Amino acid sequence: MKLNVVPAKTGSLWVRQGIRAFWKQPLALSGLFFMFMASMSILSIVPVLGGFLALMLLPAASLGLMAATREVELGKFPMPFILAAGFTTGKDGKRNMLVLGVFYALGFIGVMGLSALVDGGDFAKLYLVGGSLEMDTLMKPEFQNAMWLSLMLYLPLSMVFWHAPALTHWHAVPVVKSMFFSTVACLSNWRAFLVFGLMWSFIFLGTTLAITLISGAFGDNDFAAMALLPAMLMLAAMFFCSTYYSFKDCFTSDVIYA
Template structure:
């Protein structure tokens, strides 16, 4: 499978085209994303098993949301049942991807434990608050930096892997390989894409909030809450749509019309 190499500016268009898809059916896409979050949060309440179950299912749910975005792109209607549509295609491969992701994440956190004695690992897997001395001596920060270094290639391998496995029936190994190669070839576009998200998610809302707080003194806290909720409800579905757009652009010759 050959991935296209796109110009850096394409990273910005992924976000803008993602917003275009969001606008076409913003209510249903938002409902699907929020339902996904709520379902995952409810399952995560179960200690240990909840974390394992949700991680295993993330690739299948990713395909479900990509199915929704593709249907919007093709002008087809959406339904709540689409939230589980990803479980109907190559489920075994998607579950294996989830298992590999879980094992790799635990391995990365285990490596980071060499720096902070396992504080980051306990916080991420068990929700345990790190000890104050670990925070103060910067060992937690060092562990976080180590984890991010290893998580970057992991995310590259997983960016397109669920779609490649779910839509094209690739084995988990091939899906991870082609995803990593595609991200590596398009690192410039992904860099611009990341910067665009930072601008849209932090700088622009911060500027708007600052102006509103100046015009409406005494209501900064309420404005911050309203701005945060609106940002989440708009940006999150837009980001899922932008994931689909990036796949459609990079693997354009493999897009089917289903």
């Protein structure tokens, strides 16, 4: 396995490949993503440790969606058990995936903790626990500063864990090394990831704007409320499909992914 540096335009290719893979099996991949979201939501409502467990399983779940995308690319139908692919590689593989999940959960909680120092925990509480967002709260400078700080801190965290689950699962890379290699790969290919991120931002914002304009044109506010959620879920599923292609291009290897 070795690092592969790709041109900036490859970022747009990852987006197109993810969208194309999704539409090969839209019902299956939508269902898997819904199962992924439902599992995280159910775990998060468990008292005391639920939120931590949900965060801990996120790297393994994202790997499952990458594995499902690979199945689709090979012309196969992704079965529900593919979401647990991260825990099917023996004792060492299971332990590495759990350790990776613990590191991710601690990192994410650390990001939220630092944001709490800015606004007293309002943003962290809303993000982790949920609830309604009042306009007065949103307009507070402290809340906005906490939101932007969280975003700035989450970007490096996401680089650390972007490729790590796949490296651990498919290449048996130790946890710390997988996090290091993931960071190096993202930094080395920052131009492609910048294009990738910008394109997905435009797609999400453009879809939201289109649905809002259609709703306004017909004078039907209920249309936007009904259409936005499924549209965002489908786009999120496409996004996770595209992460598989970013990993596939950032690392070259003779290993056949299984």
